Amino acid sequence: DSGVTQTPKHLITATGQRVTLRCSPRSGDLSVYWYQQSLDQGLQFLIQYYNGEERAKGNILERFSAQQFPDLHSELNLSSLELGDSALYFCASSVGGSTNEKLFFGSGTQLSVL
């Protein structure tokens, strides 16, 4: 158990809808990362937050947004969903966000857009 909690584990929705994925980092970790894993794109970095502020942005679509709350949990919002958004979405956390830190990953949220 990595200590990173993601909910829900599975999500099935329809095109055009909006969903929210939730992540609770390990106790004491200030950085939260979101990754998307799909068959055609592999594991892609989406966005990183550190202590409530956005620190780095990757290949995140404009339809997607995220935030980190004062209690350090994070939410990834996906809107106007398309079939191609179907993927496994991982949240990870680390203590501070430095290069040498290892990331601890949650079990992921499997999103299926029908």
Add this chain to the structure above:
Amino acid sequence: AQKVTQAQTEISVVEKEDVTLDCVYETRDTTYYLFWYKQPPSGELVFLIRRNSFDEQNEISGRYSWNFQKSTSSFNFTITASQVVDSAVYFCALRPPETSGSRLTFGEGTQLTVNP
């Protein structure tokens, strides 16, 4: 830009065989970290090892060993006497210094199947 290449998409071995998973990376940074993660059928990503670009000493941990060669930009992973429980997708990843964004760049992954 950083790039990680795992040329082996799938590897299938019989239990007790040794197997090496290849990883080649590209980066312009002089300081970086390399990682290996394991993704078993249950889906979660499990950290295996972290290596600093300045430390080329090979590492052994039980049946696992890692060969880091900066001259060839490779960070290969060997499992000795493989077991069925080693069946998983293995990802090599590169993390640049914070000045370059500090995000993990993953390779495509190698699906390892260990047959009894």
